[in-house]
Amino acid sequence: MVEHLTFINFGNEEIEDKKVDLIDKIKAFNNHIPGVIDAQAGENFKEGFDFGISIRFKDKKSFEEYIPHPKHQEVASLLREMEMSDFTVVDFEF
Structure with missing residues (x-):
């Protein structure tokens, strides 16, 4: 399995x-x-990044x-529209 984690900050407060x-x-x-x-996916309720995404795949090929x-491209476009200002991604297999 593959876990894909993305943590995001937004530059625009009006989203x-x-x-x-x-x-x-x-x-x-x-x-x-x-x-x-x-x-x-959801908003972070503690200090740190504004938003988190977790996606689990059956294997690397699926990822x-x-x-x-x-x-996925539709969501990527929406994130750009929302002025994603900073993000980090972690991908790992288990």
Whole structure:
């Protein structure tokens, strides 16, 4: 399995309405992207990054196919629209 974690800060404070849409789109990965076992996202309630995303894949091949998938690209576009100012990604296999 592969775990893909993304932690994000946003540069724009006026994006609250878009966060709900973002979370819904990410959770929909479970139903629309082959090889996704689980996809979760939400706002951080402690200090640190503003937002977190966790996506679990059945294997590395599924993860590699996820990157160009149109549903992933739709979320990437939304994140740019939301003025993602800083992010870090951690990917590991277990």
